[in-house]
Amino acid sequence: MDKECYCSASSDRLSNPILFNILSQMDNSKTSQNSFNYTSIPNRCNCEQRRTVCLKRPSDICKEASAVLVKTIHFMKKLPAFNQMSPSDQFALLKSCWAPLFILGLAQEHVDFEVMDTPADSMLKKILLNRQESPDMDKEQPTMAGVSKLKSCLKKFWSLDLSPKEYAYLKGTTIFNPDVPDLKAALFVEGLQQEAQHALSEVVRLLHPGGRDRFARILLAASVLQSITPGLISELFFRPVIGQADLLELLVEMLFCK
Numbered sequence: 001m002d003k004e005c006y007c008s009a010s011s012d013r014l015s016n017p018i019l020f021n022i023l024s025q026m027d028n029s030k031t032s033q034n035s036f037n038y039t040s041i042p043n044r045c046n047c048e049q050r051r052t053v054c055l056k057r058p059s060d061i062c063k064e065a066s067a068v069l070v071k072t073i074h075f076m077k078k079l080p081a082f083n084q085m086s087p088s089d090q091f092a093l094l095k096s097c098w099a100p101l102f103i104l105g106l107a108q109e110h111v112d113f114e115v116m117d118t119p120a121d122s123m124l125k126k127i128l129l130n131r132q133e134s135p136d137m138d139k140e141q142p143t144m145a146g147v148s149k150l151k152s153c154l155k156k157f158w159s160l161d162l163s164p165k166e167y168a169y170l171k172g173t174t175i176f177n178p179d180v181p182d183l184k185a186a187l188f189v190e191g192l193q194q195e196a197q198h199a200l201s202e203v204v205r206l207l208h209p210g211g212r213d214r215f216a217r218i219l220l221a222a223s224v225l226q227s228i229t230p231g232l233i234s235e236l237f238f239r240p241v242i243g244q245a246d247l248l249e250l251l252v253e254m255l256f257c258k
Contacts, residue, residue, distance in 0.1 A: 049145035053115040058240045061113045065237035068105035072098065073254045075171060081192050082175065089184055091252065096180045098251055099233045100225035101171055103150070107157035108167045115147050115236075139239075140231030147236070150228050156221040160214070165203045170222060172196030 055061050076082055082090065105111075118141070162170070178190035204215045234247045242250065 049143065049148070051144050052118040052141045053144050053147055053236075054118050054142065055236065055240070056114040056116050061111070062237060062241050064109070064111050065102075065106070066241060068109055068111060069102055069238075069251075070254070071109075072101045072105050073251060075101070075168075076175060077255060079172075079175070085188075086184055087256070088182075089189070090255065092180050092183055093175055093177065093189070094251060094255055095248060096177055097175050098248075099228065099230040100174050100222075102233060103153060103225055103228060104157070104167060104171055104174065107154050108162070108164075110158065112154075115142070115144070139235055140229060142232050142236040146229070146232045149224070150232065153221070153224045153228060156224070160218060160221060162218070163203070163207055166200065166207070166218065169196050169200035169203060170218060173200060174222065174225065 076094065082093070085093075173193055173196040176189045176192035176196060178186045178193060180186075180189075183189055200218070201215050204211070204218065208214050230248075238247050
């Protein structure tokens, strides 16, 4: 008998997957051992990849993540070229690059973490109490798929074992992105990105004279950064700390305070 994936189940099942899974497990307990059992499938399907997760050790990891975020903002503030820009351009670049920069910080500081399923009782309460107006409903919930992409990205950088200078210039290429919408000094930003890329290439050549493809591998690893959403970073690492506060607003205060 073929093993059916719940992703292909009927729409009425998908309308309330948590309650459906509970009822299915109750029904499965009454069937024979040869009947279908979802938990016995060795390969994960898309259903599992979409399940929401949270940090296993939030008190420790959130503290490390906060330290990385502070270092990230201080790095931006110390760049003379960044300080020469208008506040509107600084804000546009901050909004675009804070999440990729933070991920590079996690990689540089070797911050590793584990996740677990979001407690089911809180999810059930939201369903049974019909809390559509809850402020959490509009926020992006961390999923196993998103966390897997993030951890894969970190592992790529760890395998490259970048030096502090390589990280610094890579951060420069990430900050100065001329493709950010509504930049007043887009040409200036483009020139800064080219300078950072050239400096990164020179550092790679000096530190790894035999690694001809290293520069390309670094840029390839960096290309994944923009695919990891700021919402995932914010909800996974900082929601337990800042509550309902807006993280971007806090970053703006950190950046522009003297």
